[in-house]
Amino acid sequence: MSSIEFGLEPGFKLGPAIVLALSLILFVVVGLSSRARSEEEFWVAGRDVGPVSNGMALAANWISVGSFLGLAGLIYLQGFGALAYVVGWTGGYVLLLVLMASQLQRFGRFTTADLVAERFDSTIVRSLTAVITIGIAVVYSVAQYQGIGLVFGWIFGLDYTESVVLGAIVVLGYVLLSGMLGVTRNQIVQYVILAIAFLLPLSFVANRAGYFPLIPQFGYGAAIDEIGNHPSSAWYDPLFVAPFAHRSAFGWISLTFTLMLGTMGLPHVITRFYTVGTERGARWSVVWGLLFIAVIYWAAPAYAAFARVFQLGAQPSESVADLVIIAATQLAGLPDWFAGFLAAGAIAAAFATTAGLLSAGAGAVSHDLYHNVFRPEAGPEERMVVARVATAGLGLVIMVLALRRPGLLVEVVGGAFALAADTLFPVIVVGIWWRRATREGAVAGLVTGLTLWSLSAWGGWYGGVGWIDRWLPIEGHSLLVVPLVFLVVAGVSLVTKPSADADAFLARIHGVSVEVRP
Amino acid sequence: MVVAWAAVSMGFVGVLWLLGAKGEASLRPGLAAWESRGDLDVDTLPGVGLLTRISILGFPLHWAVVAIGCVAAFIGLAVVYNMYVDARVESARDVMAPNGPEG
Numbered sequence: 136m137s138s139i140e141f142g143l144e145p146g147f148k149l150g151p152a153i154v155l156a157l158s159l160i161l162f163v164v165v166g167l168s169s170r171a172r173s174e175e176e177f178w179v180a181g182r183d184v185g186p187v188s189n190g191m192a193l194a195a196n197w198i199s200v201g202s203f204l205g206l207a208g209l210i211y212l213q214g215f216g217a218l219a220y221v222v223g224w225t226g227g228y229v230l231l232l233v234l235m236a237s238q239l240q241r242f243g244r245f246t247t248a249d250l251v252a253e254r255f256d257s258t259i260v261r262s263l264t265a266v267i268t269i270g271i272a273v274v275y276s277v278a279q280y281q282g283i284g285l286v287f288g289w290i291f292g293l294d295y296t297e298s299v300v301l302g303a304i305v306v307l308g309y310v311l312l313s314g315m316l317g318v319t320r321n322q323i324v325q326y327v328i329l330a331i332a333f334l335l336p337l338s339f340v341a342n343r344a345g346y347f348p349l350i351p352q353f354g355y356g357a358a359i360d361e362i363g364n365h366p367s368s369a370w371y372d373p374l375f376v377a378p379f380a381h382r383s384a385f386g387w388i389s390l391t392f393t394l395m396l397g398t399m400g401l402p403h404v405i406t407r408f409y410t411v412g413t414e415r416g417a418r419w420s421v422v423w424g425l426l427f428i429a430v431i432y433w434a435a436p437a438y439a440a441f442a443r444v445f446q447l448g449a450q451p452s453e454s455v456a457d458l459v460i461i462a463a464t465q466l467a468g469l470p471d472w473f474a475g476f477l478a479a480g481a482i483a484a485a486f487a488t489t490a491g492l493l494s495a496g497a498g499a500v501s502h503d504l505y506h507n508v509f510r511p512e513a514g515p516e517e518r519m520v521v522a523r524v525a526t527a528g529l530g531l532v533i534m535v536l537a538l539r540r541p542g543l544l545v546e547v548v549g550g551a552f553a554l555a556a557d558t559l560f561p562v563i564v565v566g567i568w569w570r571r572a573t574r575e576g577a578v579a580g581l582v583t584g585l586t587l588w589s590l591s592a593w594g595g596w597y598g599g600v601g602w603i604d605r606w607l608p609i610e611g612h613s614l615l616v617v618p619l620v621f622l623v624v625a626g627v628s629l630v631t632k633p634s635a636d637a638d639a640f641l642a643r644i645h646g647v648s649v650e651v652r653p
Numbered sequence: 654m655v656v657a658w659a660a661v662s663m664g665f666v667g668v669l670w671l672l673g674a675k676g677e678a679s680l681r682p683g684l685a686a687w688e689s690r691g692d693l694d695v696d697t698l699p700g701v702g703l704l705t706r707i708s709i710l711g712f713p714l715h716w717a718v719v720a721i722g723c724v725a726a727f728i729g730l731a732v733v734y735n736m737y738v739d740a741r742v743e744s745a746r747d748v749m750a751p752n753g754p755e756g
Contacts, residue, residue, distance in 0.1 A: 225723070
């Protein structure tokens with residue numbers, strides 16, 4: 136089925152363009168009105184964001200274009216097999232809350248590398264962590280640029296290359312102007328826009344499809360039942376509903392595991408815990424964030440099911456999957472501005488996440504590498520200049536990579552999660568919870584994780600090597616890699632000398648007073 | 654808490670696999686698989702079993718639990734954990750106050 140048959144008409148669309156332009160103007164106005172004026176405001180929003188606001192910013196940061204467009208698209212293709220993303224992208228927050236949220240808030244610096252560098256008292260650990268942070272920011276942002284390209288292309292009738300370049304210019308300009316304080320305020324606005332944009336059209340789509348329209352995210356069960364269990368229905372596809380038809384039980388659990396652990400290593404998520412003023416606020420912002428995320432994740436499978444219903448038995452196509460929510464509104468015969476609303480929401484999602492990622496990546500360059508490794512004497516103004524240059528440089532690299540379209544949106548985002556899970560997650564966890572962990576152990580763990588992820592990414596995106604595809608698939612290999620990295624960290628730590636400052640550091644981040652051992 | 658998290662995240666899917674039919678999965682089934690979907694014996698599809706035949710709110714049980722229930726359970730776990738920590742912090746504050754719990 137072509138994209139035109141599936142409701143995605145080419146050419147310029149005035150209604151969606153007006154809705155999108157208005158939302159972009161709103162982002163810029165909010166960003167400019169809350170522009171960062173100091174280094175602390177730029178990186179961590181002055182550390183005075185409340186738990187509900189931080190939860191909303193956390194959700195906006197989190198709901199990337201992968202969640203907004205890609206999640207429904209993958210569920211539309213794979214059915215139950217893709218629900219691993221719903222569980223994986225929410226469950227990690229519970230672990231994050233229990234293992235890290237309070238400790239990160241008490242630590243209260245700027246970046247992920249600050250945490251591990253101070254814990255292990257090591258420039259090498261800081262440098263490796265900064266490089267990995269930049270890698271995560273780049274891979275994750277590639278998917279955002281892809282999504283921006285798809286949406287701009289659909290609205291303005293541009294080809295993919297033109298729309299990615301246009302989107303890259305707009306998002307870069309916004310991040311460079313506003314900084315993290317603008318980003319935080321804007322993320323709250325962006326969450327409101329993306330939530331309304333996602334949920335409002337869904338009720339109308341459900342109504343047109345003949346299903347329960349009031350709370351469609353909980354009322355689409357009849358559609359799933361018809362797809363899975365009624366051979367007489369035109370949209371019958373038992374493989375959509377059968378649990379492991381598209382993804383084996385091992386693959387399902389392995390993917391979920393990767394996404395959950397990756398959540399705890401993502402630098403733009405970690406940074407959000409430095410922006411809250413209190414430890415209690417940090418904990419409760421996880422609950423609010425999860426609730427705001429759930430509102431969207433409960434609705435994505437409903438879009439996928441309704442898209443299956445509207446396409447009346449045609450074979451699901453990868454070429455339309457990433458825009459399936461927009462296509463669903465078109466096939467439901469809703470006015471163009473509904474699709475424009477969804478497009479504006481998708482752009483809000485992409486902007487919020489990209490802004491957070493670019494800030495985290497630029498922080499790794501300016502604060503961790505430039506200031507703490509190469510030029511300690513650099514003053515705040517010089518560091519801000521470096522951060523802005525780094526943001527622009529990263530934006531260009533991401534744009535070039537996005538033009539290649541390495542995979543479906545969700546698959547590319549999954550690669551970033553795997554990188555975070557394989558490298559930063561084990562080192563942060565042992566750094567916070569195991570006083571015997573040493574800098575040599577941390578370096579060995581980071582190198583092992585980075586090497587195995589690189590092999591996996593090369594195999595998945597470029598190589599097509601049989602044994603890598605089988606044992607290290609780019610999404611979902613962390614079930615094997617993370618335990619191995621933990622073993623390497625533990626083994627090397629046990630044969631090397633622990634840091635003398637570990638007890639004092641741990642006492643500070645756990646909020647307890649202990650007698651420091653001589 | 655971590656045990657509860659693991660049970661919610663992976664326990665149900667594990668049980669689904671244990672009780673369901675076994676078979677090969679394919680991430681990208683081709684056109685032939687699509688065209689012959691009407692002839693499939695549903696009971697032999699991977700994972701289909703007792704838990705997929707039960708219906709709740711119109712959903713097959715396994716879909717409702719994973720797509721809706723797991724996320725709700727994560728929120729519930731996070732709330733319970735925060736309330737527990739808040740209570741612990743509060744009682745520690747009472748003990749440390751100059752005049753004891755009443756002070």
